[in-house]
Amino acid sequence: MSDQIRCPMCGKPNPADAEVCRYCHARLKPIQPGDLPQPKPTGALEAMLPPWIRELRAESEMEEETLPLPGEKTEADGSEGAFPEGESASPEPDADDPLAALWAEEEEDEDLPDWLKSLGTEEEASAVAALAEEQAAPSAGEPPEAAEPKGAAEEEESALPDWLAGEQSAAEAEEAVLPDWLAEGVVAEPAGEPAEAAAPKGAAEEEENALPDGSVGAYQPPLVEAPSESLSASPFVESEELAEALLGETPDWLQMLAPEEESASGEKSPAEEEVAQPLTEGELPSWLEALRPVAAATSVLATDEEEPVETQGPLAGLRGVIAPPTLTTLRPGKVGVLGGKLKLSDEEERQARILQDLIAESSRPLPPSSLPDKKEQKVLRWSVGLLMLLAAFLPFFLPFLRAPLPRRVLPAAIAAQRLIDDVPQGAPVLVAVDYSPAFSAEMEAAAAPLVTDLLAKHARIVAVSTQPTGPDLISHFFAALGSDYRESEHYLNLGYLSGGTAGLYAFARHPRLVFGYAAGHDRIWNTSFLSTIHTAADFSLVLVITEDPETARAWVEQVRPALGEHTPLLMVISTQAEPLVEPYYETASQQVGGIVTGIVGGLAYEAIRGRPLTAAAQAQWGAYSNIALMGLMIIAGAGLVNLVLGWRERRNAPTLPQDEDLDDEEA
Amino acid sequence: MKAPVATAVAMAVGIVVLVGYFIPLSIFTGLRMLLLQWAIILAGAALFVGMVNLSQHHWARIRARRGVGSAWLVFSLWATFFITFYFAPASLPTRWLFDAILLPASVALLGVLAVSLTVAAVRLPRRRPGLFTILFLTTTVLILLGSIGIPGVGSLPFVSNLLRPWLAQVPAAAGARGILLGVALGTVATGLRILLGSDRPYSE
Numbered sequence: 001m002s003d004q005i006r007c008p009m010c011g012k013p014n015p016a017d018a019e020v021c022r023y024c025h026a027r028l029k030p031i032q033p034g035d036l037p038q039p040k041p042t043g044a045l046e047a048m049l050p051p052w053i054r055e056l057r058a059e060s061e062m063e064e065e066t067l068p069l070p071g072e073k074t075e076a077d078g079s080e081g082a083f084p085e086g087e088s089a090s091p092e093p094d095a096d097d098p099l100a101a102l103w104a105e106e107e108e109d110e111d112l113p114d115w116l117k118s119l120g121t122e123e124e125a126s127a128v129a130a131l132a133e134e135q136a137a138p139s140a141g142e143p144p145e146a147a148e149p150k151g152a153a154e155e156e157e158s159a160l161p162d163w164l165a166g167e168q169s170a171a172e173a174e175e176a177v178l179p180d181w182l183a184e185g186v187v188a189e190p191a192g193e194p195a196e197a198a199a200p201k202g203a204a205e206e207e208e209n210a211l212p213d214g215s216v217g218a219y220q221p222p223l224v225e226a227p228s229e230s231l232s233a234s235p236f237v238e239s240e241e242l243a244e245a246l247l248g249e250t251p252d253w254l255q256m257l258a259p260e261e262e263s264a265s266g267e268k269s270p271a272e273e274e275v276a277q278p279l280t281e282g283e284l285p286s287w288l289e290a291l292r293p294v295a296a297a298t299s300v301l302a303t304d305e306e307e308p309v310e311t312q313g314p315l316a317g318l319r320g321v322i323a324p325p326t327l328t329t330l331r332p333g334k335v336g337v338l339g340g341k342l343k344l345s346d347e348e349e350r351q352a353r354i355l356q357d358l359i360a361e362s363s364r365p366l367p368p369s370s371l372p373d374k375k376e377q378k379v380l381r382w383s384v385g386l387l388m389l390l391a392a393f394l395p396f397f398l399p400f401l402r403a404p405l406p407r408r409v410l411p412a413a414i415a416a417q418r419l420i421d422d423v424p425q426g427a428p429v430l431v432a433v434d435y436s437p438a439f440s441a442e443m444e445a446a447a448a449p450l451v452t453d454l455l456a457k458h459a460r461i462v463a464v465s466t467q468p469t470g471p472d473l474i475s476h477f478f479a480a481l482g483s484d485y486r487e488s489e490h491y492l493n494l495g496y497l498s499g500g501t502a503g504l505y506a507f508a509r510h511p512r513l514v515f516g517y518a519a520g521h522d523r524i525w526n527t528s529f530l531s532t533i534h535t536a537a538d539f540s541l542v543l544v545i546t547e548d549p550e551t552a553r554a555w556v557e558q559v560r561p562a563l564g565e566h567t568p569l570l571m572v573i574s575t576q577a578e579p580l581v582e583p584y585y586e587t588a589s590q591q592v593g594g595i596v597t598g599i600v601g602g603l604a605y606e607a608i609r610g611r612p613l614t615a616a617a618q619a620q621w622g623a624y625s626n627i628a629l630m631g632l633m634i635i636a637g638a639g640l641v642n643l644v645l646g647w648r649e650r651r652n653a654p655t656l657p658q659d660e661d662l663d664d665e666e667a
Numbered sequence: 668m669k670a671p672v673a674t675a676v677a678m679a680v681g682i683v684v685l686v687g688y689f690i691p692l693s694i695f696t697g698l699r700m701l702l703l704q705w706a707i708i709l710a711g712a713a714l715f716v717g718m719v720n721l722s723q724h725h726w727a728r729i730r731a732r733r734g735v736g737s738a739w740l741v742f743s744l745w746a747t748f749f750i751t752f753y754f755a756p757a758s759l760p761t762r763w764l765f766d767a768i769l770l771p772a773s774v775a776l777l778g779v780l781a782v783s784l785t786v787a788a789v790r791l792p793r794r795r796p797g798l799f800t801i802l803f804l805t806t807t808v809l810i811l812l813g814s815i816g817i818p819g820v821g822s823l824p825f826v827s828n829l830l831r832p833w834l835a836q837v838p839a840a841a842g843a844r845g846i847l848l849g850v851a852l853g854t855v856a857t858g859l860r861i862l863l864g865s866d867r868p869y870s871e
Contacts, residue, residue, distance in 0.1 A: 380789065385782045395818070403816035408827060437765070438773035468714065471756035472765035493757055498714070499707035506703040513704060553847070575814070579839035583847065586840070600814065625815040631781070632811040635788045639804050643792035650796060 008313035030316030384634055391630035392623045403625035405613060406600055412585055413604045416594030419541060419568050420453050427540035428533060429459040431491075432555065433474045434466050439547040439574055440473070444480050445620055446602035447545045447572040449609065452481060459540070460529045461491040464515075466503065466551065471495040477545075492529040501554050508536040508562035537564040547574035552581045556591050568593035575600070599624055674864045681862045718744060810834060 004013040009026035019029050049057075309319045344352070395401040423429060431451065435443045454461060463474040474493045478485045487493050494515055497503045507514045511533060512525055524530055532538060536559055544555045552571060560569050569591065573581050575598035584592040596605055599621060606613060613621075680702055687699035722744065725737035747764060754760045788807060792800050813831025816822050860866035 377786075381782060381786050384785050384789070388782060388785070401818045403818050404821035406816055406822050406827070408822065436773065437770045438777040440770060441774060469765065469769065472762060472769075475757045475762055476766060476770065487757065495756055496711075497707075498711035499703070500710060502703050502706045503710065506700065506707060510700055513700060514707060549843075553850075579835055580843040580847070582836060582840050583844050586836070621816070626818070627781070628811050628815045629817060631785045632808055632815075634785055635804060635811075636808050638789040639792050642789060643796050643801070646793035646796035649793070 027314065028312070030312060030314065384631075387630050387634065388627050391626040395622045395626055396619070401626065402618070402622045403629075405607075405618070405621060406603055407607070408600070408604060410597070410601060410604045412582075412595035412597065413601050414594075414608060415585075416450065416570055416572075416596050417605060417608050419570050419594050420450055422568075423454060423457055423459055423541050426458045426460060428529065428538065429454055429461050430536065430539040430542045431461050431463045432465065432542070432544040432546070433463055433470060433477050434544060434546040434548070434551050434555075435473070435574070436467065436547065437469055437473060437476075440476065441620075442574055442598055443545050443547060443572065444477060445599050445617065446574075446596050447477075447543075448481055449602055449605045449611075450543065450570075450572060450596065451477075453609075454541075454543075455481070455485060455490055462494060462529050462533070462539070463491055464494040464497050464507070466497050466500065466554075468496055470497070488527075492524065492527065494524070501558050504554055504558040505562075508559040511536065536562050537567050539563075539567055541568060541570060543570045543572065545572045547577060549577040549580035552577060552584075556584050560591050570594045570596075572596045572601070574598055670867065673869055674867055677867070677869055678862055678864055681858070685858075685862070718748065806834065 003016045005016050005018075005028060006013055007021035007024060007026055007028060010021060010024040012021065012023045014021055014023075014028055020027055310316050395403075431454075451461070463478075465471070465473060467473060471493055474491075474495075475487065478487070478491055485491065497507055497514065499506065499514075503514065511530075515524065525533075536542065542555075542559065542563060544552065546552050546555075552573060555571075556569065563569060571581060571585075571592050571594070573595060578595075578597050581592065581595060584590075585595050596602060603613065603617065603621060606617070683695065684699045684702060687695035722741055725734070725741050728734045728737040729741065750764065751758075751761050788804060792804065809826060810831055812823060813827040813834075822828075857866065861868070
């Protein structure tokens with residue numbers, strides 16, 4: 001991975017020699033202060049130039065064709081000695097020599113017209129000045145005397161290459177041909193004045209004086225010392241006297257705007273002093289430093305010396321620009337007020353207030369009125385329970401409150417009655433007592449008429465259960481039918497069938513393998529109940545009594561296929577299982593031959609048989625109906641009141657952000 | 668190494684039982700019945716293992732002096748076990764335990780459930796007033812109204828003969844059939860996942 005570098009902006013890997021990121025096009029190699037732009041071929045951009053520039057370029061090329069080449073010795077251009085002897089006119093740029101790049105750039109600029117060249121002279125002069133200053137800057141080991149501006153200026157002057165000396169002589173020659181009115185304006189440096197005195201009163205100060213006060217404070221370009229006297233003769237760097245000479249008398253309004261104390265005292269303003277000081281790498285000017293919003297947060301951050309220096313990207317060389325995400329630099333405590341006052345419009349302030357109100361509203365706790373307290377819940381539970389008990393026992397004392405018996409005709413119950421009638425006398429019948437003890441009241445009431453009919457036919461009833469409490473449940477069921485029915489005489493209790501659906505599947509096909517033993521019986525398969533049974537299909541009828549839809553489904557899926565066509569499957573189910581079991585009866589194949597559903601189904605079966613209901617059955621039906629009616633009235637009445645109250649509370653409750661909105665905010 | 672062996676055994680057993688359904692060869696059917704017998708015995712033994720596990724859990728609570736109920740539970744559990752084991756499941760002492768303790772307690776809990784459901788139905792519109800709440804409560808009222816006999820009136824003709832059967836056999840049965848189909852598809856998918864070894868509920 002050493003041949004790759006990561007983009008400081010997007011973090012993706014790039015080749016080590018890439019200058020810009022191939023993903024986000026951010027610069028990978030930072031531009032250090034002092035770097036010079038490298039010449040790039042711009043031939044492909046020629047076609048994009050507007051026609052007037054191309055015409056100007058063509059004219060300048062025609063003019064240059066008539067002029068001598070830079071390498072030729074002419075007396076007019078004054079460029080004699082610009083190239084050392086023995087070198088060609090277009091030397092190859094040397095990598096070690098920074099001036100070589102300038103040479104190459106100048107060759108590139110040969111194609112430019114004169115007026116564009118004159119525009120570039122100031123930038124070139126600044127670049128050359130910076131380079132000269134770098135060369136003249138004292139090294140770390142040198143004494144401070146060596147960095148005296150005057151000495152540096154002299155050294156620079158003496159160290160100028162020949163071509164720059166030629167430029168200087170050309171400037172002097174131009175000055176010589178200036179008209180008188182213009183020559184007077186040109187400020188010639190006094191012979192004995194040191195270079196450091198000329199440098200502060202250079203271009204920056206002159207421009208400051210020429211600008212209004214406000215503009216001076218807004219922008220103060222960082223300047224470097226003028227490298228030589230020849231460069232100070234640029235047409236854009238003139239003295240105050242020259243400006244006055246050129247522009248004439250300053251108008252009154254401009255004089256009023258000019259800084260009087262500066263002109264009067266001659267002292268340097270702080271901005272001017274700052275301009276006079278050269279900037280080093282990674283240092284921001286004060287006016288830019290003042291704009292940084294992190295200034296007020298420095299109280300909670302570490303000092304500048306502790307903060308890292310950016311090494312990549314456009315912020316390279318700056319210190320403490322991006323706070324490092326380490327806890328060591330953060331100190332607990334109150335965050336200081338950020339510096340700088342935001343200038344907000346009225347609309348922005350109004351929106352900010354709305355946002356503040358929303359935040360304050362969301363953190364406000366909900367009113368607890370929507371949640372009933374425990375006392376209210378307890379009163380409600382006791383009230384409902386007492387009302388239901390009252391509804392159950394009241395018909396015993398008030399006969400007019402007894403509910404009439406249902407007169408519904410249920411097709412599934414009629415089918416069940418036919419299946420019971422089809423059972424031959426003394427035939428083996430399998431009865432699955434597969435309900436939980438809690439539902440014993442409903443299940444026994446529903447299944448009792450059917451089992452009684454089977455017992456009346458002397459059917460050899462074999463009882464089994466997939467419930468762990470099955471053996472006792474079977475005994476309880478037959479005991480509830482009457483004391484006349486005894487185990488091993490009227491029915492056989494096989495007990496608990498373990499294994500769930502697997503046990504049912506195995507029992508339906510090989511019951512002798514599953515049940516080799518039954519409680520209280522040594523050889524159950526030799527008894528009259530099971531002597532003829534080898535599979536479940538040998539039973540004449542399979543009756544399943546259950547309240548659980550899953551249990552009913554297990555019997556239908558695991559046992560019904562093994563029964564064949566001659567052994568029907570009949571079910572007695574609870575009311576709660578009716579919707580899930582009814583589809584097995586209503587299909588064309590009728591996997592379930594008949595269904596008796598709950599107390600109503602048992603009563604309907606009795607009504608089909610034409611038998612008079614017992615007093616216990618009537619009391620059971622009355623209690624069931626009255627409790628259900630009481631529950632119905634409670635749900636309808638109190639539910640309606642609560643519905644209105646709930647709507648009112650929701651309408652008056654403060655609106656809260658929905659869960660989706662909260663998720664979005666968290667995301 | 669434990670999980671791959673368990674996975675291979677489970678897949679092999681499942682495939683053998685499944686093949687026995689479709690190919691009526693005696694070797695497959697015999698092997699299938701043998702495996703099913705093992706499953707039945709293991710399921711019965713699992714109940715005993717569950718008893719021991721439950722006792723261990725509550726015994727730890729007893730030693731930590733954190734529950735009188737745990738002590739009562741452990742005592743009742745093992746007393747019932749030994750009584751049933753000694754006297755046989757359908758004997759008189761076992762019948763007494765069932766008739767006098769288990770059955771009344773179960774029925775009482777179901778009665779309390781009826782009261783709790785009624786209270787919940789009363790509180791529901793206040794907590795969540797909305798269209799589905801109204802629909803739920805309306806359906807409940809109509810089903811109850813069609814299932815009972817009102818004193819002095821009897822069964823309501825339209826509600827008990829038409830509306831209540833329609834609700835139970837059309838919308839409710841339609842939903843129930845959808846559930847059954849979903850259960851069947853889920854069972855097939857679960858079986859395939861176990862047969863292919865992608866689902867290993869038996870491995871740790």
